[in-house]
Amino acid sequence: WDAAHLEVALDAIRVPLMVIQATTLSPDRKRVQMKEGETAPWLELVRRRVPGARIEVIAGSSHFPQIDAPERVNALLADFVGSLTEF
16 A cells, blocks of 8 residues: 555546545544544545545444454445445
């Protein structure tokens, strides 16, 4: 992953995109759990660069929501995949 090319990579996305995020970095660069309805700089960048991207925050989880909240992550993935009609 190369942050220097992130915006170019996001601009190139031509398929539906879902982002699942559970933590963000505090101003002092410590990882903190996100709250329901909260956003983060990364999510705002995705919103700007990929209109229509689906953004999901899993509140109260660690950096590994697929381990902490597997039922929630699986449900989000199943719903997202089920909503795809052309891909």
